[in-house]
Amino acid sequence: MHNSTFFVAAVAVAAAVFGISTYIGNDYIYFAGYVVLQYIVLATAWNILGGYCGYVNFGSAAFFALGAYSAVFVHKFYPLPIPALIVIGGIVSGIIGFGMGYLTLRLRGVFFAIATLAFAVVLQTLIINWDYVGGSRGAYIIRPSDFPGLGSYIEYLYLIMLALAVIAVTTARVIERSRLGYGFAAIRDDELAAEAAGVPTLRLKLLATSISGALMGMAGAPFPYYIGYVEPASTFGLAYAVNSIAMPMIGGTTTWIGPLIGAILLGTLQQIATVTISSVVNLLLVGVLLVAFVIIAPNGIVGLVQERLRARGK
Amino acid sequence: MANALLVIENLSKRFGGFVALEEVNLSVTRGERLGLIGPNGSGKSTLVNCICGTLTNESGTVQFDGQQMDGLPAHQRTRVGLARSFQLPRPFPSLTLLDNLRIPLLYTVQARSGLLRSSGDVDTRCAELLQLVGLDGKANRWPGDLTQVEMRKLELARAIAAEPKLLIADEAMAGLSHTEIEDILKLLARLNEQGITIILIEHIMRAVMSFSQRLVVLVSGRKIADGPPDQVVRDPEVERAYLGQ
Numbered sequence: 434m435h436n437s438t439f440f441v442a443a444v445a446v447a448a449a450v451f452g453i454s455t456y457i458g459n460d461y462i463y464f465a466g467y468v469v470l471q472y473i474v475l476a477t478a479w480n481i482l483g484g485y486c487g488y489v490n491f492g493s494a495a496f497f498a499l500g501a502y503s504a505v506f507v508h509k510f511y512p513l514p515i516p517a518l519i520v521i522g523g524i525v526s527g528i529i530g531f532g533m534g535y536l537t538l539r540l541r542g543v544f545f546a547i548a549t550l551a552f553a554v555v556l557q558t559l560i561i562n563w564d565y566v567g568g569s570r571g572a573y574i575i576r577p578s579d580f581p582g583l584g585s586y587i588e589y590l591y592l593i594m595l596a597l598a599v600i601a602v603t604t605a606r607v608i609e610r611s612r613l614g615y616g617f618a619a620i621r622d623d624e625l626a627a628e629a630a631g632v633p634t635l636r637l638k639l640l641a642t643s644i645s646g647a648l649m650g651m652a653g654a655p656f657p658y659y660i661g662y663v664e665p666a667s668t669f670g671l672a673y674a675v676n677s678i679a680m681p682m683i684g685g686t687t688t689w690i691g692p693l694i695g696a697i698l699l700g701t702l703q704q705i706a707t708v709t710i711s712s713v714v715n716l717l718l719v720g721v722l723l724v725a726f727v728i729i730a731p732n733g734i735v736g737l738v739q740e741r742l743r744a745r746g747k
Numbered sequence: 748m749a750n751a752l753l754v755i756e757n758l759s760k761r762f763g764g765f766v767a768l769e770e771v772n773l774s775v776t777r778g779e780r781l782g783l784i785g786p787n788g789s790g791k792s793t794l795v796n797c798i799c800g801t802l803t804n805e806s807g808t809v810q811f812d813g814q815q816m817d818g819l820p821a822h823q824r825t826r827v828g829l830a831r832s833f834q835l836p837r838p839f840p841s842l843t844l845l846d847n848l849r850i851p852l853l854y855t856v857q858a859r860s861g862l863l864r865s866s867g868d869v870d871t872r873c874a875e876l877l878q879l880v881g882l883d884g885k886a887n888r889w890p891g892d893l894t895q896v897e898m899r900k901l902e903l904a905r906a907i908a909a910e911p912k913l914l915i916a917d918e919a920m921a922g923l924s925h926t927e928i929e930d931i932l933k934l935l936a937r938l939n940e941q942g943i944t945i946i947l948i949e950h951i952m953r954a955v956m957s958f959s960q961r962l963v964v965l966v967s968g969r970k971i972a973d974g975p976p977d978q979v980v981r982d983p984e985v986e987r988a989y990l991g992q
Binding site (some may be wrong): 564623 | 833851858
């Protein structure tokens with residue numbers, strides 16, 4: 434399928450999803466759907482660095498929070514519409530992603546992962562001590578009750594996140610089928626051999642951290658309006674970092690569809706568990722599923738299907 | 748030497764206190780077939796790594812095609828026209844054979860010359876390369892499905908795919924049968940006729956002797972002989988290094 438055809442198809446699917454949501458017409462659908470969509474963006478963004486290039490980032494929450502806090506900062510300084518905040522959040526997180534990549538990409542494997550975790554802690558400490566954006570007290574953002582032309586404001590946020598999910602998934606797919614995607618795959622498989630084959634590994638990895646960081650920041654930018662109250666402990670929460678890793682792992686990391694499947698599956702399951710059991714069950718659910726998948730299907734759901742197809746093809 | 752493609756001067760490499768290469772001087776002429784031999788641990792692969800930029804040498808210089816290579820990362824050296832196969836094959840395991848060859852085509856040939864613009868051209872070239880090394884028919888298989896021998900052929904094909912001026916084959920023939928060695932030698936000879944300079948690193952003396960126009964011997968990181976193959980193997984110092992005193 435051609436990239437533009439794919440984009441049109443993705444928009445069509447998103448439009449259908451939005452149509453069904455408005456047909457149901459319950460605000461809860463928007464609240465729950467927003468979180469699932471947000472995880473589609475985060476998981477897809479994580480996968481561009483973690484799945485395509487093989488560099489495990491434990492600092493997803495920090496990039497998400499960067500987007501959220503960029504929005505808080507701009508909101509306090511001079512309120513702008515949310516799409517503009519998303520662009521700003523994306524740029525800030527992309528630049529920080531580049532910087533983090535530049536400082537840490539000489540590390541490999543588990544050392545890179547530790548460095549990203551440390552980076553998240555450093556950033557959280559900075560935010561806690563930055564009074565302008567609320568420091569450890571947090572910051573309130575009063576969102577308007579409705580959006581002109583659409584109805585409730587949450588419906589508007591839901592629509593925005595839907596658009597972001599389309600952008601993220603399309604970006605991932607375009608990368609996957611491009612020269613860049615092959616370069617990423619070569620880096621993931623064998624960096625030394627990739628260099629010998631002419632792949633500029635450092636430049637490509639920097640590109641991956643920037644794109645991945647930018648998308649995470651974009652996912653975080655509307656968050657203050659969704660939640661209404663932003664404070665460091667929850668914005669830098671463990672759930673974001675863990676889910677961003679677990680969802681692609683469960684779905685499958687080598688293709689664009691893996692994180693999508695993982696995020697929809699795990700995200701929905703978490704929303705159901707929150708309502709029916711308790712919100713504390715969320716992370717437990719992720720943990721159990723992750724362990725199960727690592728043992729049973731280390732290449733995720735997509736890997737499992739591919740293996741079946743391959744076995745049948747032989 | 749005016750016609751030298753590769754000039755190495757006073758190259759030294761240390762790993763901590765261990766001297767892997769000591770003041771190596773070597774010059775390779777355009778179109779030459781050079782054999783590089785030496786006992787295990789004599790620094791052959793280290794030399795290749797220093798030439799190709801996988802390792803950085805502490806002192807000395809590497810000049811290729813009139814350009815200074817020192818400080819250039821490996822991928823830029825590949826683009827200039829230096830290609831190598833790894834001693835232990837390092838395929839990209841998650842990519843099919845076709846896609847394994849696609850990497851150097853996209854990142855070297857396309858990036859260098861702007862050739863192979865369409866993905867159809869790239870596919871055709873990948874198929875040609877696979878046929879060249881006798882791996883056609885396995886284009887859509889994964890490296891994990893290959894035998895060690897096939898893996899070596901893939902390794903060689905990937906190096907050739909970069910369309911190098913100088914090809915360094917690091918033990919491309921280890922573990923291969925007589926006929927397979929003949930096949931690879933024929934392939935290398937054909938590439939050489941097309942104008943590619945070749946450095947062959949090999950333990951199989953029969954292959955080295957029949958292929959090389961010139962033979963260089965490394966022992967303990969030092970070059971101890973450099974000359975016509977039949978003279979070099981009769982050199983008393985070379986005999987001592989290989990057979991002991």
